[in-house]
Amino acid sequence: MINYIIRRLLIALPSLLGISVVLFTVLALAPGDPFEDLANNPNVPPEVRMALRAQFGLDDPIWQRYLHWLGSMLKGDWGFSFISRINVDTLISQRIGVTIAVIGMSQLVALLVALPVGVLAAVKPYSWFDRIASTLAFVGFSLPTFFTGVLFILLFSVQLGWLPFVYRSDLSSTGWQWWVDQFKQSIMPITVLGLFQAASWMRYVRSAVLDVIRLDYVTTARSKGLGERAVVNKHVVRNALIPVVTLVALQMPAVFGGAIVTEQIFRIPGIGSLLIDAILRNDTPVIMAVTFVFSCLVIFFNLVADVLYGWLDPRISYR
Amino acid sequence: MAGSTPASATASPVAARPAKSTSLWAEAWRRFKRHRLAYWSLWLLGALVAAVLIGPLVYKVGINDVDFAQKLATPSAAHPMGTDDLGRDLLARVLYGGRISLAVGLAAMLMAITVGVTIGAVAGMARGWVDAALMWVTDLFLSLPQLPLLLLLIFLFREPLKQAFGLEVGIFILIVVVIGGFRWMPVARLVRAQFFSLREKEFVEAARALGASVPRQVVRHILPNSLGPVIVAGTIDIAAAIIAESTLSFLGLGFPPDVPTWGRILYDGRDYMDLAMHWALFPGIAIFLTVLTINFIGDGLRDALDPRRVL
Numbered sequence: 001m002i003n004y005i006i007r008r009l010l011i012a013l014p015s016l017l018g019i020s021v022v023l024f025t026v027l028a029l030a031p032g033d034p035f036e037d038l039a040n041n042p043n044v045p046p047e048v049r050m051a052l053r054a055q056f057g058l059d060d061p062i063w064q065r066y067l068h069w070l071g072s073m074l075k076g077d078w079g080f081s082f083i084s085r086i087n088v089d090t091l092i093s094q095r096i097g098v099t100i101a102v103i104g105m106s107q108l109v110a111l112l113v114a115l116p117v118g119v120l121a122a123v124k125p126y127s128w129f130d131r132i133a134s135t136l137a138f139v140g141f142s143l144p145t146f147f148t149g150v151l152f153i154l155l156f157s158v159q160l161g162w163l164p165f166v167y168r169s170d171l172s173s174t175g176w177q178w179w180v181d182q183f184k185q186s187i188m189p190i191t192v193l194g195l196f197q198a199a200s201w202m203r204y205v206r207s208a209v210l211d212v213i214r215l216d217y218v219t220t221a222r223s224k225g226l227g228e229r230a231v232v233n234k235h236v237v238r239n240a241l242i243p244v245v246t247l248v249a250l251q252m253p254a255v256f257g258g259a260i261v262t263e264q265i266f267r268i269p270g271i272g273s274l275l276i277d278a279i280l281r282n283d284t285p286v287i288m289a290v291t292f293v294f295s296c297l298v299i300f301f302n303l304v305a306d307v308l309y310g311w312l313d314p315r316i317s318y319r
Numbered sequence: 320m321a322g323s324t325p326a327s328a329t330a331s332p333v334a335a336r337p338a339k340s341t342s343l344w345a346e347a348w349r350r351f352k353r354h355r356l357a358y359w360s361l362w363l364l365g366a367l368v369a370a371v372l373i374g375p376l377v378y379k380v381g382i383n384d385v386d387f388a389q390k391l392a393t394p395s396a397a398h399p400m401g402t403d404d405l406g407r408d409l410l411a412r413v414l415y416g417g418r419i420s421l422a423v424g425l426a427a428m429l430m431a432i433t434v435g436v437t438i439g440a441v442a443g444m445a446r447g448w449v450d451a452a453l454m455w456v457t458d459l460f461l462s463l464p465q466l467p468l469l470l471l472l473i474f475l476f477r478e479p480l481k482q483a484f485g486l487e488v489g490i491f492i493l494i495v496v497v498i499g500g501f502r503w504m505p506v507a508r509l510v511r512a513q514f515f516s517l518r519e520k521e522f523v524e525a526a527r528a529l530g531a532s533v534p535r536q537v538v539r540h541i542l543p544n545s546l547g548p549v550i551v552a553g554t555i556d557i558a559a560a561i562i563a564e565s566t567l568s569f570l571g572l573g574f575p576p577d578v579p580t581w582g583r584i585l586y587d588g589r590d591y592m593d594l595a596m597h598w599a600l601f602p603g604i605a606i607f608l609t610v611l612t613i614n615f616i617g618d619g620l621r622d623a624l625d626p627r628r629v630l
Binding site: 015018019022023026027135138139141142143144146147150151153154158250252253254256257260261264265275276279280282287288290291294295297298299302 | 356455458459461462463464465466467468470471472474475558562565566569570571572582585586589592593596599600603606607610611614615618
């Protein structure tokens with residue numbers, strides 16, 4: 001198992017490098033000059049500007065600039081936020097916890113909804129339950145997260161007044177009340193993101209279970225006299241989950257996209273809203289760093305999926 | 320067909336004749352109609368498209384007619400979808416925004432399909448190291464965080480394109496290229512897989528034996544047979560592109576504020592939800608219905624264009 005994880009880690013490294021190349025190319029190809037403002041400033045002579053360019057290595061060949069940039073990224077030297085006036089890595093470490101918590105909880109919600117519903121729908125295909133669940137799944141992933149978020153706020157905050165619509169990281173209450181408040185303000189963002197995921201996962205689970213449930217070994221399990229519950233839970237679901245894990249890993253980039261939108265709607269102070277703020281205020285170092293962090297997270301979750309894959313399917317681990 | 324279902328049409332020789340006369344597309348259409356939700360979705364989407372295309376010609380209210388007396392008016396006979404904070408008619412703006420959203424969806428889909436089919440076809444025909452390299456790039460693109468990169472690209476390239484092509488066309492090109500550029504990977508994989516199996520089929524071998532050049536084999540024989548899944552993927556891509564465009568507009572990074580796309584109207588209306596919920600609701604419903612019907616149609620096409628289906 002350890003061996004397998006190490007091998008997967010080694011496979012993840014080239015993709016991380018590839019992503020860093022893509023990111024850097026985008027940045028290098030982008031028109032515009034960081035010292036453009038200085039060019040319009042009459043107090044700064046052109047020689048000073050040229051000297052600055054040389055000092056920051058803007059005149060070096062592109063591969064040299066890339067290696068330099070990669071080196072400082074690896075050393076944790078991610079630059080300095082123009083707006084917040086603190087180091088980018090401090091800024092990100094302050095914000096990333098909320099994002100991970102919201103994404104993690106919503107994935108859990110999605111799993112808790114999609115797994116039972118998908119399995120039940122597949123066990124009795126084309127029944128009423130299956131039809132309703134499948135149609136709702138279609139509705140679920142056709143509703144963009146920003147619209148669901150707005151609808152939720154409209155219903156639960158504006159009309160009913162049950163839940164707060166702004167997420168606060170500085171809750172004034174303490175003790176038990178803090179947990180209650182935290183729970184109340186987290187329900188909507190987590191549900192919005194979770195239900196969107198659940199809708200597409202449910203379809204994956206349903207079709208995967210449908211594929212497995214017709215196989216001979218399931219018939220064998222039934223003919224041994226096992227109860228339907230044991231057959232489904234022990235024999236069908238575990239095998240059906242193997243393709244589902246792959247599809248879920250492929251969905252990770254979309255999950256992060258949804259998280260950015262959700263953070264923006266509910267004003268959650270995570271790295272998604274940090275990214276939007278940075279873009280709206282031209283804070284380039286923060287934009288680069290957050291995009292890179294998102295890339296790392298995607299790779300990381302792909303890795304987790306691979307490890308899960310190895311655990312679900314023992315045939316893979318020893319290859 | 321595998322003989323699992325008794326083939327009703329071919330069971331008697333008399334019934335076989337009309338079945339033969341139906342073309343491939345008529346057969347697909349027959350199967351498509353059996354998917355009720357997809358069939359009705361096609362009508363609904365057709366109505367939506369017609370409304371967006373013809374609507375502004377019939378409903379002659381300017382999208383920028385400011386009328387402060389009618390500020391934030393709820394839906395009425397004069398303003399069927401109400402008005403926004405400047406008293407602009409929302410129906411006119413939603414109809415106009417629909418044109419942009421649908422145009423972005425179609426153009427981004429075409430871009431994704433073109434790139435995907437090209438890369439998939441090259442990888443499928445070349446094999447060897449070309450295939451390996453192209454698939455590595457495909458996998459790399461699949462693991463890129465799309466929305467952050469989308470935002471980054473738009474942030475970096477918005478100004479220069481604005482200067483080169485003018486405000487609206489520049490943003491349109493940028494959004495279409497960027498969204499399309501992030502959606503070609505599934506198509507490339509599908510096409511490559513199809514090419515791998517089709518190029519070994521007898522009819523392609525026959526064409527090769529008759530001296531057909533590689534481009535002719537691809538264009539005349541392999542590509543038409545691999546189009547089914549591509550059409551399905553393309554349909555779903557329209558929906559995904561519309562969502563992506565609305566998301567960008569909703570984040571304030573799509574079209575400029577005075578261009579009313581669906582996402583932008585929703586974004587503007589969000590702050591007035593307690594006073595005028597119709598403002599955010601109608602563009603949201605428009606996005607939802609368009610995306611839902613397109614997804615259903617894609618599902619119906621999947622059933623209709625899968626030749627293994629006996630339905």
